[in-house]
Amino acid sequence: MRLTKYLTESTGFIKYARVIFTDSISGKDFDIFLKDIQVGPKFLKGVEINKKGDEMATKKVDRKIHIVDIEAIKKIKEYKMNLKYGELEKK
Numbered sequence: 445m446r447l448t449k450y451l452t453e454s455t456g457f458i459k460y461a462r463v464i465f466t467d468s469i470s471g472k473d474f475d476i477f478l479k480d481i482q483v484g485p486k487f488l489k490g491v492e493i494n495k496k497g498d499e500m501a502t503k504k505v506d507r508k509i510h511i512v513d514i515e516a517i518k519k520i521k522e523y524k525m526n527l528k529y530g531e532l533e534k535k
Contacts, residue, residue, distance in 0.1 A: 458483065460497070460523040460532055461490070465516045473518070477532060478510060488512045488520075496531050 458481040466473050478490030479497065492500040492508040500508050523532040 464519040
């Protein structure tokens with residue numbers, strides 16, 4: 445799989461990315477933005493954010509941390525922060 449090769453050849457750390465993956469339990473597709481992504485041999489870990497780069501948190505938790513199996517990822521695209529508009533844009 446090319447995606448697995450891309451992730452394992454990366455530096456092991458991606459700042460911002462849009463990840464589309466399939467949940468192994470429900471079978472639903474999720475489309476989320478993540479920041480401070482750490483890439484391991486089997487999993488990708490990151491904090492969920494919105495398009496403006498703000499962390500998605502609820503009243504009960506400080507951060508929404510996602511751990512995603514690399515084999516479940518359908519598509520990943522790196523993003524960067526546009527300092528002029530304060531939003532994420534494709535790299």
